[in-house]
Amino acid sequence: MASQGRGSARAAAVLLLCLIAIQSEAAVYTVGDSAGWTFNMVAWPRGKRFRAGDQIVFRYDPAIHNVVPVTAAGYNSCLQPRGAKVFRSGNDRITLARGTNYFICTVVGHCQAGMKVAILAA
Incomplete structure (x- = not known):
């Protein structure tokens, strides 16, 4: 019985290390x-390879600015x-989801002036 407990603990430790590595x-x-x-x-993502989890x-x-995650419709219409959710810290960290992630600044006129970005994460 004790050896089964150690094996389970070892398997859990290996799994944890794999998750940390990922x-x-x-x-x-x-x-x-x-x-x-x-x-x-708009052009900032060009040449970069993003992955889900980045x-x-x-x-x-x-x-004078903010960051708002939006849908494609929100991105296109500003x-x-x-x-x-509106981010306002000036140092916002966001984890990318698989697919296209859209962000805009909602201060009047900023999105229309190109303060928006669409990032495709594989």
Whole structure:
């Protein structure tokens, strides 16, 4: 009986190490690179390979910008859906889901001026 307990504990430890290894493989990207979250972000994802679980960091002045995850419709129309979460810290970290992840700034005129980004995560 005792050997079964040790085997179960060993299997749990191996599983935990595998999960940690998977987590550590997630990449972290700063949206806009050194410029941060600003205007003309539409092209920023080009040439980058994102995966589900990667994290993106939005760095910006919270007195003048925000970040709102939206749907494709919200991205295309620059409209915030009712009940959408609004990030306002100026240093927001968001984990990407599989598929296209859309984000906009909802300060008047900012999204229309290109303060939006669509990131495809495999």
